[in-house]
Amino acid sequence: MRKAIIFTGGGAPASLSRNILSEADLVIAADSGYDTAKLLGCKVDLCVGDFDSTRFVTEIEKLEHVRSLRDKDESDTLLAIKSALARGIDEYVLVGGGGYRMDHLFTTFALFDSYLPPKYWYTAYETLVLVQGYHRFEHLSTTDTISFLPAGFSASVVVTAKQLQWPLENHHLSMQTLSLSNRPSNTFVDVFVQGGKSLFVCFPVADKQV
Numbered sequence: 001m002r003k004a005i006i007f008t009g010g011g012a013p014a015s016l017s018r019n020i021l022s023e024a025d026l027v028i029a030a031d032s033g034y035d036t037a038k039l040l041g042c043k044v045d046l047c048v049g050d051f052d053s054t055r056f057v058t059e060i061e062k063l064e065h066v067r068s069l070r071d072k073d074e075s076d077t078l079l080a081i082k083s084a085l086a087r088g089i090d091e092y093v094l095v096g097g098g099g100y101r102m103d104h105l106f107t108t109f110a111l112f113d114s115y116l117p118p119k120y121w122y123t124a125y126e127t128l129v130l131v132q133g134y135h136r137f138e139h140l141s142t143t144d145t146i147s148f149l150p151a152g153f154s155a156s157v158v159v160t161a162k163q164l165q166w167p168l169e170n171h172h173l174s175m176q177t178l179s180l181s182n183r184p185s186n187t188f189v190d191v192f193v194q195g196g197k198s199l200f201v202c203f204p205v206a207d208k209q210v
Contacts, residue, residue, distance in 0.1 A: 002026070004084045004092040005042070007033030008077045009053055010105065011098035011124030013205070016040050020093060020120075028083055030076035034060055036096050048083055049076035077108050081115050091119045098123025113152035117198065127205055131191050132198040140184040147202040148179040148191075158194040173199060 005024045009032040029037050031049030047065040051057050084092050097108045121128040156174040163186040
C-alpha cells in the first residue's frame with residue numbers, strides 16, 4: 001500500500017509525528033501547503049497549484065512542480081489529491097485546511113464525496129481519523145471531546161460506539177444528524193461502521209480562541 005502526505009493551505013498543526021513523515025512514499029504540497037511542509041521540516045516531492053499564496057515560489061520552481069492557471073475550477077487541494085491518485089497512492093494524510101476561510105474548508109470537505117477521503121486529517125484545531133468497519137481508540141480520558149462526522153457532505157452511515165457519555169447504537173449519521181461534543185465514558189472507545197462505509201472521528205486539539 002502506497003501512502004502520501006498532502007500539505008495544503010489553511011490552519012495546520014505545529015508539529016507532526018515522525019512516524020507519519022517516515023511512512024510516506026510521496027509528499028505533495030498544494031500551493032502554500034509548501035510553507036507548512038517547510039515549517040514542519042518535511043521534504044516535498046511534488047508541488048501543485050497556482051502558487052499565488054506561497055512565500056517560496058522561487059524554491060518551488062526548482063523542485064518538481066505542476067503549475068496551474070490561477071483562474072480555474074479545481075482547488076489546489078483537489079489537484080494534489082488527483083496527483084496522488086495518478087501516482088498509485090492508496091491512502092493519504094491531509095495536513096492543513098483548517099479555519100481561516102470557510103469557503104475553502106467547505107470546498108475541501110466536499111471533495112470527499114467524489115474522491116478518496118484522507119485516512120487522517122490534521123489541522124491547527126482538530127485531528128480527524130477515518131474509520132471504516134471497526135477501530136478502537138485507546139488512551140482516552142473522560143474529559144476528552146469526541147465528535148462523529150460523515151466523510152463527505154452527502155455521506156450517510158450507521159455507527160455504533162457505546163463507550164460514550166451519550167452512547168451511539170445504530171445511529172444514522174449524516175450532516176443532518178451529527179454527533180458533536182460527546183465524551184468517552186472509558187479509556188477506550190470501540191467504533192463500528194456498517195455497510196463498508198466510512199466516517200470521521202474528530203478530536204479537537206486546540207482551546208477556543210476568543
